[in-house]
Amino acid sequence: xxxxxxxxxxxxxxxxxxxxxxxxxxxxxxxxxxxxxxxxxxxxxxxxxxxxxxxxxxxxxxxxxxxxxxxxxxxxxxxxxxxxxxxxxxxxxxxxxxxxxxxxxxxxxxxxxxxxxxxxxxxxxxxxxxxxxxxxxxxxxxxxxxxxxxxxxxxxxxxxxxxxxxxxxxxxxxxxxxxxxxxxxxxxxxxxxxxxxxxxxxxxxxxxxxxxxxxxxxxxxxxxxxxxxxxxxxxxxxxxxxxxxxxxxxxxxxxxxxxxxxxxxxxxxxxxxxxxxxxxxxxxxxxxxxxxxxxxxxxxxxxxxxxxxxxxxxxxxxxxxxxxxxxxxxxx
Amino acid sequence: xxxxxxxxxxxxxxxxxxxxxxxxxxxxxxxxxxxxxxxxxxxxxxxxxxxxxxxxxxxxxxxxxxxxxxxxxxxxxxxxxxxxxxxxxxxxxxxxxxxxxxxxxxxxxxxxxxxxxxxxxxxxxxxxxxxxxxxxxxxxxxxxxxxxxxxxxxxxxxxxxxxxxxxxxxxxxxxxxxxxxxxxxxxxxxxxxxxxxxxxxxxxxxxxxxxxxxxxxxxxxxxxxxxxxxxxxxxxxxxxxxxxxxxxxxxxxxxxxxxxxxxxxxxxxxxxxxxxxxxxxxxxxxxxxxxxxxxxxxxxxxxxxxxxxxxxxxxxxxxxxxxxxxxxxxxxxxxxxxxxxxxxxxxxxxxxxxxxxxxxxxxxxxxxxxxxxxxxxxxxxxxxxxxxxxxxxxxxxxxxxxxxxxxxxxxxxxxxxxxxxxxxxxxx
Numbered sequence: 163x164x165x166x167x168x169x170x171x172x173x174x175x176x177x178x179x180x181x182x183x184x185x186x187x188x189x190x191x192x193x194x195x196x197x198x199x200x201x202x203x204x205x206x207x208x209x210x211x212x213x214x215x216x217x218x219x220x221x222x223x224x225x226x227x228x229x230x231x232x233x234x235x236x237x238x239x240x241x242x243x244x245x246x247x248x249x250x251x252x253x254x255x256x257x258x259x260x261x262x263x264x265x266x267x268x269x270x271x272x273x274x275x276x277x278x279x280x281x282x283x284x285x286x287x288x289x290x291x292x293x294x295x296x297x298x299x300x301x302x303x304x305x306x307x308x309x310x311x312x313x314x315x316x317x318x319x320x321x322x323x324x325x326x327x328x329x330x331x332x333x334x335x336x337x338x339x340x341x342x343x344x345x346x347x348x349x350x351x352x353x354x355x356x357x358x359x360x361x362x363x364x365x366x367x368x369x370x371x372x373x374x375x376x377x378x379x380x381x382x383x384x385x386x387x388x389x390x391x392x393x394x395x396x397x398x399x400x401x402x403x404x405x406x407x408x409x410x411x412x413x414x415x416x417x418x419x420x421x422x423x424x425x426x427x428x429x430x431x432x433x434x435x436x437x438x439x440x441x442x443x444x445x446x447x448x449x450x451x452x453x454x455x456x457x458x459x460x461x462x463x464x465x466x467x468x469x470x471x472x473x474x475x476x477x478x479x480x481x482x483x484x485x486x487x488x489x490x491x492x493x494x
Numbered sequence: 495x496x497x498x499x500x501x502x503x504x505x506x507x508x509x510x511x512x513x514x515x516x517x518x519x520x521x522x523x524x525x526x527x528x529x530x531x532x533x534x535x536x537x538x539x540x541x542x543x544x545x546x547x548x549x550x551x552x553x554x555x556x557x558x559x560x561x562x563x564x565x566x567x568x569x570x571x572x573x574x575x576x577x578x579x580x581x582x583x584x585x586x587x588x589x590x591x592x593x594x595x596x597x598x599x600x601x602x603x604x605x606x607x608x609x610x611x612x613x614x615x616x617x618x619x620x621x622x623x624x625x626x627x628x629x630x631x632x633x634x635x636x637x638x639x640x641x642x643x644x645x646x647x648x649x650x651x652x653x654x655x656x657x658x659x660x661x662x663x664x665x666x667x668x669x670x671x672x673x674x675x676x677x678x679x680x681x682x683x684x685x686x687x688x689x690x691x692x693x694x695x696x697x698x699x700x701x702x703x704x705x706x707x708x709x710x711x712x713x714x715x716x717x718x719x720x721x722x723x724x725x726x727x728x729x730x731x732x733x734x735x736x737x738x739x740x741x742x743x744x745x746x747x748x749x750x751x752x753x754x755x756x757x758x759x760x761x762x763x764x765x766x767x768x769x770x771x772x773x774x775x776x777x778x779x780x781x782x783x784x785x786x787x788x789x790x791x792x793x794x795x796x797x798x799x800x801x802x803x804x805x806x807x808x809x810x811x812x813x814x815x816x817x818x819x820x821x822x823x824x825x826x827x828x829x830x831x832x833x834x835x836x837x838x839x840x841x842x843x844x845x846x847x848x849x850x851x852x853x854x855x856x857x858x859x860x861x862x863x864x865x866x867x868x869x870x871x872x873x874x875x876x877x878x879x880x881x882x883x884x885x886x887x888x889x890x891x892x893x894x895x896x897x898x899x900x901x902x903x904x905x906x907x908x909x910x911x912x913x914x915x916x917x918x919x920x921x922x
Contacts, residue, residue, distance in 0.1 A: 248808050249808060249809050250808060269811070270809045270810060270812065271682075271810065272692065272763030272809060273809040273810075280807075292693070293693050295692055295694075338693060364690035365685050365686060366688070367690055369690075369691075370691075
C-alpha cells in the first residue's frame with residue numbers, strides 16, 4: 163500500500179482487493195457488541211473538511227473512532243480558513259500538532275494531491291473528495307457493495323469484479339464519484355458503461371477505460387449494477403439539459419426501467435438522492451437499491467483504508483481469543 | 495562617451511566579426527577593428543543579436559509592487575537580453591489614462607535598464623464596456639501605440655470594432671487576449687483528456703479560435719490592424735494563416751512556454767503550470783513551432799506574469815495564473831526553435847527584435863546591427879547549458895515553470911544605447 167490515498171487510479175488490483183478483504187474483516191466488528199478495535203490507539207487523525215459533507219465526515223469519524231484513533235474535526239466554516247488562511251498554513255499547523263493522518267475534503271480538484279506532495283505536511287493523506295476529481299473511498303465502498311451483492315460476502319474474499327457489467331448514469335462531467343468508479347472498477351476487471359446526455363460527459367471521456375452511451379434503455383438489460391448519480395440543482399439553469407422533466411424522462415430510473423434490468427441486478431446511488439428526478443421513490447425504496455448498505459459499507463471501507471495506510475501489516479482484526487477480546491472490551 | 499569593442503561576435507549567428515560601439519550608436523561592424531581607446535569585450539564566438547523587444551510584459555507597477563516593479567521588471571528584462579518591453583495595462587489603477595501610462599513610461603526612463611513602452615487599456619477599467627481615451631494615451635509623453643485589455647478579452651464585437659476603427663487615426667494596434675468568456679467560465683486548464691482525468695474546468699481551444707476568427711474578420715471589415723496575443727492552439731494558427739493569405743492586417747505572438755510545455759505537466763497539480771491561455775497539447779506545441787518558423791506567427795512574446803510566492807504555493811484552484819518569462823525566453827527559444835533546426839539566429843532576431851519593434855513602433859529598437867544604428871545589443875553564449883535556478887532571477891517573483899530544468903543559452907551582455915546593463919551575466 164502507498165502512504166496516501168489520493169486517487170482510485172493509484173490502486174493496483176491487489177491493493178484494491180486487499181482493502182476490500184480488510185473491510186470484510188472490519189465489517190465483522192460492526193456485528194460485535196462492542197464495535198471497537200484498539201488498532202489506532204495513540205494515533206491522531208484530522209478530518210479536514212473545507213466543503214460541507216456531513217455524511218462522509220461522519221462515516222470517516224465513525225471509522226476512526228472504531229479503530230480507537232484520536233479524532234479532530236476541522237471544518238472551514240468559522241475557522242481560520244474563513245479568515246483567509248491558506249491550505250498550506252492550515253496543513254503546517256496540523257503538522258506542528260503531530261497528526262498522523264489527514265482526511266481532506268476540498269472543493270478544489272487536486273488539493274489533496276498538493277497536500278500530499280508539496281512537503282507541507284508529513285502525515286498520510288486520504289482524499290475524501292476533491293472538486294470534480296476523485297472520491298476514492300466512495301469508489302471502494304461501491305465496489306465492496308457490488309462484490310458482496312454480485313459475488314457474495316464470503317465467496318468474494320480475494321476476488322475482484324471481473325466480467326461484471328456496471329452502468330453509471332447521470333452527471334458524469336461534475337462527478338468525482340464517476341471518475342473514481344471508472345478507474346477502480348476497470349482495475350477490478352469490471353466493464354463500465356457511462357450513460358449521460360452529451361452535455362454531461364467531459365471532453366476526453368473517450369480515452370477513459372469504459373464505454374459511453376447516450377441511451378439508458380438499451381444499456382439496462384446488460385447491467386449487473388446501475389449506479390445513479392446525483393444531478394445537482396444548480397445545473398438546471400446552466401443549459402446542460404432543457405428541463406428537469408426531460409432529464410427525468412430520458413435518464414431517470416423508474417420502476418418500468420428497473421424491470422428491464424436482469425433479476426439479480428442492483429441499483430446504487432452515492433446519495434443524497436433527489437427522488438423523483440434521477441430516481442423514483444419506488445426504485446429508491448426497493449430491495450434492489452443498496453443505498454443504505456453503501457452507507458454502512460462506507461464505514462468498513464474507511465476503517466480498512468485508515469488501518470492499511472497507517473501501517474497495518476498484521477491482520478486488522480485479531481481473531482477472537484480470550485486476551486484479545488478483553489483488550490477490545492477495554493477500549494470502549 | 496567611451497567606446498566598446500565587441501570582438502569576434504557572430505552577428506545574427508553569422509561569421510565572427512567585431513562591432514565597435516561609440517557612445518550610443520554602433521560606429522562600425524567588420525573584421526580587425528581597432529581597439530585603441532575602447533573597452534574590449536571578447537565575444538569568442540558568442541552570438542550577437544539586436545536588443546530583444548518584448549511586446550507583452552506585465553510589470554505590475556502601479557498597484558502590485560509585491561509582484562514586480564518597473565525597476566525589478568526592467569532589470570529582469572536586461573538579464574534576459576531585452577532592451578525594450580511593452581508593459582501591459584492591467585495594473586491598479588488600470589493604465590487607461592494618459593496619467594498612468596506616463597507614470598510607467600517615466601519610471602522606465604528613470605531606471606535605465608530597458609525602455610518601457612506602456613500599453614494602454616482598450617476599455618475603461620478593462621471592463622469591456624466603454625472605450626478608454628486611446629487618443630490621449632497616444633498623445634501623452636508615453637506615445638502609446640499598442641492597446642490591450644490583456645488578462646481579459648474585448649469580447650463585445652461592437653466595442654472591438656470601434657476600437658479597431660478608432661486607432662486607425664494614429665496607426666495604433668489592438669492586441670487581443672482571445673478568450674470567449676462564456677466558453678471559459680470556470681476554466682482552469684486546457685480542455686481535453688487531461689482535464690477530464692484531473693477534474694479541472696476545461697478551457698476549450700474553440701474559445702480562443704472563435705474570437706480570433708471574429709477579430710480578423712472585423713479587422714478586414716474596417717481595414718485596421720489587429721494583433722493576437724499568445725496564440726496557443728493549432729486551430730488558431732490555421733485561422734491566422736488563412737487571414738494572412740487573405741491580406742488581413744493581422745499579426746500574432748506565441749510565448750516561450752507554449753512552445754515547450756504541455757498540459758501533461760498539470761498532472762502534478764503544481765500551480766507553477768497554471769497560465770492563461772493554458773498549456774495545450776503536444777500537437778498544439780508542434781503547430782505553434784512550425785507557425786513561428788514559417789512566419790504565420792510573427793513574434794515571440796513572454797507574457798512575463800510575475801506573482802508572489804504565496805499566490806502559487808497553494809492549491810491549483812486558488813493559484814494565480816501566469817509565469818515569469820523574461821529571463822528564460824531566449825533559452826527556451828533556442829531549445830525549441832534553434833536547436834531543433836526550425837529557426838536560425840537571424841530568424842530569432844526577426845521574431846524577438848525586428849518584428850515586435852515594428853508591430854509596436856518601438857523607435858530605435860529592432861534595428862539592424864550595422865554602423866549608425868542605436869547600440870541596442872544582446873550577446874548570447876549559445877554553447878552554455880545549465881539548470882534554471884530562480885534564486886538568481888532579477889525579477890521580484892520566482893514563478894517559473896523551468897526551475898531545475900536544463901536549458902541552453904545564456905545572455906552574457908546587454909547594451910541599451912551603448913550603455914551596458916548586463917556584463918558577464920551580472921546587472922550593472
